[in-house]
Amino acid sequence: MKTKYEILMVICKNPAITFSEILNKFSLSKGSMSSHLKNLENEKLIVKYKNLEEKKILKIRPTKNGFDMYRQIELEKYSKNFNFSK
Secondary structure (H helix, E strand, O other), rough: OHHHHHHHHHHOOOOOOEEHHHHHOOOOOOHHHHHHHHHHOOOOOOOEEEEOOOOEEEEEEEEEHHHHHHHHOOOOOHHHHOOOOO
């Protein structure tokens, strides 16, 4: 589960990233990465699309929901670093 959200974080920080570029950032097999991306796509957190210049290259970008989740994760990480109850 953690890996899926780490992948989403990479996609949000690098819109229009390719499968190969994501794969290079993680120690996962192609099959495992494909599975994580399919899950993110099924959850409507990412969209895959073809590059207009190079039609064979598939690009990946976050959806609005994906980017909203990214911001929520970042906010939670930030909140854990600070104790706001003081």
